[in-house]
Amino acid sequence: MPDYLIAIDQGTTSSRAIVYNRQLEVVAQAQQEISLHYPKPGWVEQDPEQLWQSVVSCIRQALEQATLSAADIAALGITNQRETTVLWHKDSGHCVYPAIVWQDRRSADYCQQFKTSGQEPLLQQKTGLLADPYFSATKLRWLLDHVPDARQQAQRGELCFGTVDSYLLWRLTGGKVHATDASNASRTLLFNLQQQDWDDELLTLFSIPPQLLPSIKDNASLFGHTSAELFGTAIPILSMIGDQQAALLGQACTEPGMSKSTYGTGCFTVVNTGKKVLRSQHKLLSTLAWQLNGQATYALEGSIFMAGATVQWLRDKLGVIQKASDTEHLASQSYYQQSELLIPAFTGLGAPYWQPEVRAALLGMTRDSGAPQLCAAALLSVAYQSQDLLKAMQSDGINISQLRVDGGMTVNQWFLQALADICQLRVEPAANSDATALGAAFLAALQLGWFTKLTDISQVWRAGQRLSPQLSNDSAQQLQQRWQRAVSSLLVLDLAIH
Ligand SMILES: Nc1ncnc2c1ncn2[C@@H]1O[C@H](COP(=O)(O)OP(=O)(O)O)[C@@H](O)[C@H]1O
Numbered sequence: 001m002p003d004y005l006i007a008i009d010q011g012t013t014s015s016r017a018i019v020y021n022r023q024l025e026v027v028a029q030a031q032q033e034i035s036l037h038y039p040k041p042g043w044v045e046q047d048p049e050q051l052w053q054s055v056v057s058c059i060r061q062a063l064e065q066a067t068l069s070a071a072d073i074a075a076l077g078i079t080n081q082r083e084t085t086v087l088w089h090k091d092s093g094h095c096v097y098p099a100i101v102w103q104d105r106r107s108a109d110y111c112q113q114f115k116t117s118g119q120e121p122l123l124q125q126k127t128g129l130l131a132d133p134y135f136s137a138t139k140l141r142w143l144l145d146h147v148p149d150a151r152q153q154a155q156r157g158e159l160c161f162g163t164v165d166s167y168l169l170w171r172l173t174g175g176k177v178h179a180t181d182a183s184n185a186s187r188t189l190l191f192n193l194q195q196q197d198w199d200d201e202l203l204t205l206f207s208i209p210p211q212l213l214p215s216i217k218d219n220a221s222l223f224g225h226t227s228a229e230l231f232g233t234a235i236p237i238l239s240m241i242g243d244q245q246a247a248l249l250g251q252a253c254t255e256p257g258m259s260k261s262t263y264g265t266g267c268f269t270v271v272n273t274g275k276k277v278l279r280s281q282h283k284l285l286s287t288l289a290w291q292l293n294g295q296a297t298y299a300l301e302g303s304i305f306m307a308g309a310t311v312q313w314l315r316d317k318l319g320v321i322q323k324a325s326d327t328e329h330l331a332s333q334s335y336y337q338q339s340e341l342l343i344p345a346f347t348g349l350g351a352p353y354w355q356p357e358v359r360a361a362l363l364g365m366t367r368d369s370g371a372p373q374l375c376a377a378a379l380l381s382v383a384y385q386s387q388d389l390l391k392a393m394q395s396d397g398i399n400i401s402q403l404r405v406d407g408g409m410t411v412n413q414w415f416l417q418a419l420a421d422i423c424q425l426r427v428e429p430a431a432n433s434d435a436t437a438l439g440a441a442f443l444a445a446l447q448l449g450w451f452t453k454l455t456d457i458s459q460v461w462r463a464g465q466r467l468s469p470q471l472s473n474d475s476a477q478q479l480q481q482r483w484q485r486a487v488s489s490l491l492v493l494d495l496a497i498h
């Protein structure tokens, strides 16, 4: 029996393949950055072919680094950026359009119609989500309405819709399997959270032909085998799970009430709510954490669209830093009370505001404002947004006094301390910032029988160096209040040219 497995983490910023041994220790890993394209204001696209090629090349590189062959790999697990929408031809595998990324706002007007017509509560009740362009259904509807002949081809059963997990599965299996997992399905706005299946009424509401949809499977199950010619030997694919749900598991949050926050491209705070769908009164999302043997575990989620992506903006558009890690020493040259404030609504604001049309603002600039202040403002904006989420959760009766954190930004100590200070709680980074990949790897290992039950993840999870708040509660409150005044002002600003 082979002694290793590989987790693929296809994120918004990069693709990764990580080789694990039976104890789920990292043996080797490979990573490739992915390009994002912004063809119009508020639009965000990626090339599905690049996503696919990066995954294949990461798997090959990781195998090479580990001096292993595909025959040594017992299973593959997949975790992925969620909601991003791909539509491809069944026969050729050719995509009809670039992938529409979760951050894309092009369907904002269409979503507004659901709010205006009073249909949003129906969406909320069935899916746990809101009428927001974030989710896949309105992106898919846009594709069917705007790509020439797409609707006719869809009706003739010639096209496949999928989120990134589903698209990768299709490619890995050589076009043999069109499936998704319950956690990814729960992010489409087409999935009935209680019935754990596609919802006919929603398909009609969004005019989505059902023949487009993948079948839905448990998060740990046999999804298919990679085609033998890809890596030399067919490898079973034994897990698929959306990246934030994977991180919840990878952070060993298997009991109701346990929570984590992942700081990658965006930031996602997720609380395990157990077997019950908890309904937020403060615009947090109810979602499916994982489904095993048909049994769903649910979660409550706060989603922020710009976390590490704000750091990328500093690097790629402003050029004030050369690499993400530069933000750490630059920010440390400034201080929390600086006048500069960045509200990173580059693609609207997510939870708890849900304002797709609002755009980013940089406030409080002086003649002295420079790279240190911009870096501090960018990192602080993520801490302030996290505090907004924690406050919404508290209002829903969920008190988080200690936060497990992971994701690319959590290597930044200045950011972690700012998070602890602004949110006034203990921050507990995972020893391995790749909790996402670990979650997917664990599910595959569970399916292989290397572990016997879900809670065995705690044998694998390790805490890193914890940070406690050093700022006084009064000062934190003043800063939080200033942030909230700034956001409130931005929300009432009308920037349209009349
Ligand atoms: N040292 C750092 N300080 C601040 N941000 C960082 C640092 N290193 C990486 N990042 C940010 O983390 C993000 C990548 O994290 P990752 O978890 O790999 O994201 P994803 O899963 O979305 O691809 C990038 O947006 C990058 O800007």
Ligand SMILES: O=P(O)(O)OC[C@H](O)CO
Pocket: 011, 012, 013, 080, 081, 082, 083, 102, 242, 243, 244, 264, 265, 266, 267
């Ligand atoms: O790319 P990430 O890790 O920020 O995750 C993206 C989320 O899955 C979007 O919902």
